[in-house]
Amino acid sequence: MNRLEALRVFRVAASALNFREAATRLGVSPQVITRVIGQLEAELGEPLFHRSTRGVRLSAFGASLAEQAAEAIAGIDRIFETREAGEPEAIEGVVRIAAPGVLGRRWVVRALAPLLAAHAGLAIDVRLSEVVADVVDEQIDVGVRIGPMRDSGLVARAVSSASLHFAAAPSLLERCRPHDRPSLLAAPAVLMIDRNSGRPWPWMFADGQHAMPSRAVLTTDDPEAECEAVLSGIGIGQLPGHLALPHLREGRLVPLLEDLRPAPSTIYVYRTRRLPVPPRVRIVYDALCEALDACEGPVPLPAG
Structure with a gap:
């Protein structure tokens, strides 16, 4: 029997001042009461009862312990009473989120506003980066990831797709309009840096092939800067659909050349497998799943 249960037995015995009566109240044998009281006395190094032929009475130490035990047990019972009474669980504490920069700024933060307004005890720590987060080292509770989920220690929900589009500004196309893969790869290009490797990402194609443009006129590690460069007519880019x-x-x-663009990747919202899932983590996870469900929406495009 653990210490908490032993204190519960002692509290009943102290109230009854009769081990047989205490046993009846608890639905156990008198021998169980005697054994538990003996174990408590041995562990605490003090007698809890004075025994005589006329019965038992609490020792001074036992009387003091009875008061402490009653307070401790009442406090523990209060912790569980709200759950047992069906009262809603409090949404409070910090939730740490990891997400790619653009998705984080444009969808994640927006989804958090109503949660923070509704739950005064909730706090959010948002970490935005194009580098895949180390969930354990960075103590991530909820995250957003584009592409395959290979970590079996995570619960992940596929919520949307992430398309890639070859695109250019009209001003650039007045000077240069590629009509096939070779001319596309030879045109002025804006490229994204892979922050994990430090090298530019190659462009991906519908047949699964990757190729590096031969005329990289601007490289950046920021997707929004990449999109802005393409809008400015600096070069052709392979841009994510949400931008x-x-x-x-x-x-x-x-x-450009929509038939060459690759199949879309999957956007996942994930959380750790730790159980039980705190209410604050569950509500943030569900909110991000809903917010990112339509981050691209329908794709009606003019002919390229």
């Missing part, structure tokens, strides 16, 4: 699609729909960018 490119608004500009493609409004005509500020023109899609």
Whole structure:
């Protein structure tokens, strides 16, 4: 029997001042009461009861312990009473989120506003980076990731797709309009740096092949800077849909060679497998899943 249960037995025995009566109240044998009291006395090094032929009475130490035990047990019972009474669990504490920069700034932060307004005890720590987060070392509770989820220690939900589009500004296409893969790769290009390797990302194609453009006129490690460079007519870019699609729909960018673009990747929202899942983590996880469900939306594009 653990210490908490032993204190519960002692509290009943101290109230009854009769081991047989205490046993009846607890639904156990008198021998169990005697054994538990003996174990407590041995562990604490003090007698809890004075025994005589006329019965038992609490020792001074036992009387003091009875008061302490009653307070301790009442405190522990209060912890569980709200759950047992069906009262809602408090949404409070810190949730740490990891996400790619653009998705984080444009969708994650927006999704958090109503949660923070509704739950005064909730606090969010958002870490934005194009580098895949180390969930354990960085103590991430909820994250967003584009591409394969290979970590079996995570619970992940596929929430949306992440498309890639070859695109250029109309001003650039007045000077240079590629019509096939070789001419696309020979055109002025804006490239993204892979922060994990420090090298530019090659462009990906529908047949699964990767190729590096031969004329990289601007490289950057920031997706929004990449998109801005393409909008400015500096070069052609392979842009993520959540950045490119608004500009493609409004005509500020023109899609190129849509038949060559690769199949979309998957956007996942994940959390750790730690159980139980704290209410604050669960509510943030569900909110991000809902917010990112349509981060690209339908893709009606003009002909490229």
